[in-house]
Amino acid sequence: xxxxxxxxxxxxRKEGQNVTLSCEQNLNHDAMYWYRQDPGQGLRLIxxxxxVNDFQKGDIAEGYSVSREKKESFPLTVTSAQKNPTAFYxxxxxxxxxxxxxxxxxxxxxxxxx
Amino acid sequence: xxxIDQPTEMTATEGAIVQINCxxxxxxxxxxxxxxxxxxxxxxxxxxxxxxxxEEKGRFSSFLSRSKGYSYxxxxxLQMKDSxxxxxxxxxxxxxLSFGAGTTVTVRA
Numbered sequence: 340x341x342x343x344x345x346x347x348x349x350x351x352r353k354e355g356q357n358v359t360l361s362c363e364q365n366l367n368h369d370a371m372y373w374y375r376q377d378p379g380q381g382l383r384l385i386x387x388x389x390x391v392n393d394f395q396k397g398d399i400a401e402g403y404s405v406s407r408e409k410k411e412s413f414p415l416t417v418t419s420a421q422k423n424p425t426a427f428y429x430x431x432x433x434x435x436x437x438x439x440x441x442x443x444x445x446x447x448x449x450x451x452x453x
Numbered sequence: 454x455x456x457i458d459q460p461t462e463m464t465a466t467e468g469a470i471v472q473i474n475c476x477x478x479x480x481x482x483x484x485x486x487x488x489x490x491x492x493x494x495x496x497x498x499x500x501x502x503x504x505x506x507x508e509e510k511g512r513f514s515s516f517l518s519r520s521k522g523y524s525y526x527x528x529x530x531l532q533m534k535d536s537x538x539x540x541x542x543x544x545x546x547x548x549x550l551s552f553g554a555g556t557t558v559t560v561r562a
Contacts, residue, residue, distance in 0.1 A: 374552075381457070381540065381552035382496075397549070429495060438483030438544050439503065444495035 343445035362430035370435030371413035376427040455551035473526045481546020488540040
């Protein structure tokens with residue numbers, strides 16, 4: 340069954356703690372993306388990776404870090420440097436080949452920092 | 454950066470038609486996407502336009518005018534399950550997607 344999985348669906352952390360969000364895909368897609376969604380705002384790009392062992396900062400990368408050691412996996416770490424980490428985090432993938440590529444989204448992780 | 458505008462909210466009656474407008478200003482253009490997102494869930498792909506004109510897919514249609522930087526999503530024969538947020542997204546010259554804030558559509562019986 341092909342798709343994108345994110346875990347956990349809900350995550351609670353204390354202020355000052357780092358937390359890592361998981362994103363796995365078995366679609367054999369090269370490109371992977373992390374977005375943040377806040378109420379009343381569009382999806383904002385945090386980081387993206389177009390190939391294994393390479394990634395680029397998006398529009399709001401401060402306070403976040405990523406790795407891309409395997410094609411299937413693109414974990415996102417929310418560090419204590421992120422001032423307002425409570426949000427809905429979405430991972431997405433596409434083939435990274437053309438402008439017509441549809442991005443497919445995982446189910447999301449809702450992070451709440453207490 | 455990119456600038457994408459769409460209305461915040463729209464309300465319509467079951468069985469009616471609703472048109473969601475999206476205007477954009479981008480550096481380069483490689484297509485416009487519409488996604489549907491139910492509360493607390495992931496966005497799901499609805500349509501893609503890269504050339505001017507209308508694309509029809511069942512009850513949903515999407516229109517694009519590149520010269521005007523304008524698109525709309527038309528939802529016909531509205532059903533209660535169509536109550537959701539609709540996101541307009543533009544793929545710019547760098548191939549990254551930029552999203553509008555979304556339009557929340559409420560369908561009333």
